[in-house]
Amino acid sequence: MxxxxxxxxxxxxxxxxxxxxxxxxxxxxxxxxxxxxxxxxxxxxxxxxxxxxxxxxxxxxxxxxxxxxxxxxxxxxxxxxxxxxxxxxxxxxxxxxxxxxxxxxxxSLTIDFPIVPKRYLKDFIRGYFDGDGCVYVEKSKGQGERFIVKRLTIVFTSGSKLFLIGLLEALRSNLVIRQSKIYKSNRSFQIRFSTSDSIALFKYLYGNLESEIFLRRKFDIFSYYFRLRFTRVDNYIGDILRCFCKVPYPSG
The missing domain is CATH 3.10.28.10 (Homing endonucleases)
Known part of the structure; x- marks a missing residue:
């Protein structure tokens, strides 16, 4: 219809x-x-x-x-x-x-995490991340005024604590992450992930995609981080970046 x-x-x-x-x-x-x-x-x-x-x-x-x-x-x-x-x-x-x-x-304030088939869970979470998530690269000045990359951080935000509890449980059931705390901000709740957890999330959310079902702007922030911290790029991450980066990503 x-x-x-x-x-x-x-x-x-x-x-x-x-x-x-x-x-x-x-x-x-x-x-x-x-x-x-x-x-x-x-x-x-x-x-x-x-x-x-x-x-x-x-x-x-x-x-x-x-x-x-x-x-x-x-x-x-x-x-x-x-x-x-x-x-x-x-x-x-x-x-x-x-x-x-x-x-x-x-x-906004009461929504629960829905029932999603495991096969499509990462797609649902990636969609939510592109809406109410953020990723940023934190840098600081080192010797000689050069910038040093300190960390990569992913943040999920919701007005509903119940939703984030379900999100955290869903992530724990599919990958190893250390984060376990939900923070209360002025108007919402947040989960903040460390660099190692954020890298694990990147691999989970963007691995084995057959097409560009994501927001390019946020993916490019991950790409920027991995170009600055190339030692963090393993074969799996390299395959993701070469598949979706607009600028050809080096191999090897």
């Missing part, structure tokens, strides 16, 4: 069955929606809304959903803020499918 109606006489096409079956793309998009999306009901219908300051990922999601809906840009309300790109899809079948996957309106 590819046809939907918004308002009176306005018809847009979208893949209404997108969330009914699991695959890598579906799991990734679902993870991103758990981070930077929401479902809502108005007097005009049921909606999925996905937003990001990264234009690239919103257009990817629109294409994956085979959506003809327009992407709107929303200007920031404060100086130095970033423009946000918003995809709003009115469709009761998509809404109902997402509800079955564990989403609901006003989810």
């Amino acid at each position: 590819p046809l939907i109606i918004i308002g009176v006489g306005i018809k847009y096409s979208v893949d209404e069955d997108f969330f009914k079956n699991w695959d890598s793309t579906t799991a990734y998009v679902l993870g991103f929606i758990f981070a930077d999306g929401n479902v809502c009901i108005s007097n005009r219908g049921k909606y999925l809304v996905v937003s990001s300051v990264d234009r690239e990922i919103i257009f990817k999601i629109k294409n994956w959903l085979k959506s003809e809906h327009k992407i709107c840009s929303k200007k920031p309300n404060w100086p130095n803020g970033k423009t946000k790109f918003v995809l709003r899809i009115g469709n009761r079948f998509i809404y109902d499918s997402l509800m079955l996957r564990g989403l609901y309106p006003n989810k």
